[in-house]
C-alpha cells in the first residue's frame with residue numbers, strides 16, 4: 460500500500476546528510492565538550508560550528524544562541540526567564556489565545572504566581588495585529604510573546620510590525636518560531652525580535668534539541684541550573700550529536716528555503732483547490748495568503764476529524780486533527796475555537812502538512828482517497844441527513 464506522510468508539523472523525517480554529520484559524535488567523538496583534554500576539543504568545536512550555523516540562519520550573533528532540549532524548553536525558558544528577571548519592572552505579559560501549549564501553559568503557571576497575562580483574541584484567520592499588541596501594552600508589561608506562525612492553521616503573524624511596536628514601547632518581544640524557521644525568511648535584527656524559539660525536529664533535524672535566541676543586552680536567567688555549560692544559560696552536558704544535527708538541518712533548510720517554499724506552496728495550493736472542488740461543504744482554516752507554504756487545514760462539515768484520520772490511516776495517509784498534543788483528548792482545538800469556529804465545525808478539522816519531500820503523486824493519492832472517505836462518513840452521519 461502507498462504510504463503518504465502529511466504530518467510534518469508534528470515532526471519531520473531526519474535528513475540523511477544530517478544523520479551522517481551526527482554519527483561521529485555518538486561514537487569516536489564522544490568526549491565531553493567541557494573537558495580540557497583532547498577528547499573534549501572536537502565536540503566543543505562542533506558545538507561552536509552549530510552555534511554559528513543557527514545564528515547565521517536568523518541573522519543573529521553566535522553568543523546570542525543557547526541550545527535547549529527543544530522548542531518546549533526554549534519557550535519555557537524565555538517566558539519564565541523574563542518573568543523572573545524583570546519582575547521588579549512589572550508583572551504583565553501579553554500573548555495570544557492561539558499559542559502552542561508550551562507558551563500558554565507557562566503563562567497560566569505564571570498567573571498562579573501573581574503575574575497577569577493578556578491573551579489577545581485572533582481574527583477569523585487566527586491572526587493578531589500590531590495594533591492589538593500596542594493597545595494591550597501597559598506600564599507594567601515586561602514581555603510580549605506572539606508566535607511567528609501557527610502550528611495548526613499555518614497563519615503567519617505580522618511579526619515585523621509587532622517587533623517595531625515592542626521596540627518602540629521598550630518591551631521585550633519573544634516569538635515561538637518553531638513552525639516558521641526554515642520555511643519563511645527570518646531576520647531577528649530587521650524584525651526587532653528580542654527572543655526566538657526553534658526546534659530541530661520540525662526541520663528534518665533530530666528530536667530533543669532546539670535553541671533559544673536572546674538578543675545581546677537582554678538577561679534571561681537559566682531554567683535548568685547546574686554546571687556552567689552554555690555560558691551559564693543552560694546547565695547540563697550538551698546533547699552534542701543533537702546540536703550538530705540542528706546546525707546541519709537548519710543550514711540545509713535555509714539554503715533550500717526559496718526553492719522548497721515554492722515547490723511546497725504549489726502542492727499546497729493544488730491540495731487546497733482539489734479539496735475545495737471535490738468535497739462539498741468544506742471550509743479552509745487559516746489565512747488564505749499569509750500562510751506557511753506547507754500547511755493545509757480544513758473543516759469538513761458533519762463529520763468528526765478523528766474518524767477521517769482513522770480512515771486515512773487505513774489508506775496509508777498520515778494526517779492530523781488539531782495538534783498531535785491535543786489529539787487523544789476530545790476537546791476541540793483551542794486555536795480553531797479562538798478563531799470563532801463552533802465546536803461541531805472545529806471537531807471536523809483535518810490538518811495536512813507537507814514537506815519538501817512531498818510529491819505530486821502524494822497529493823494525487825490524497826485527492827483520490829479523501830473524497831470517498833468523506834462521502835462514506837457523511838452517509839453514516841445523522842448530522843448530514845438533517
Ligand SMILES: *Cc1c(COP(=O)(O)O)cnc(C)c1O
Nearest residue numbers: 529530531559561610637638658
Ligand atoms: C512543535 C512545536 C513546539 C514544541 O517543540 P518541541 O521541540 O517538540 O518541544 C513549540 N511550538 C510550536 C509552534 C511547535 O510547533
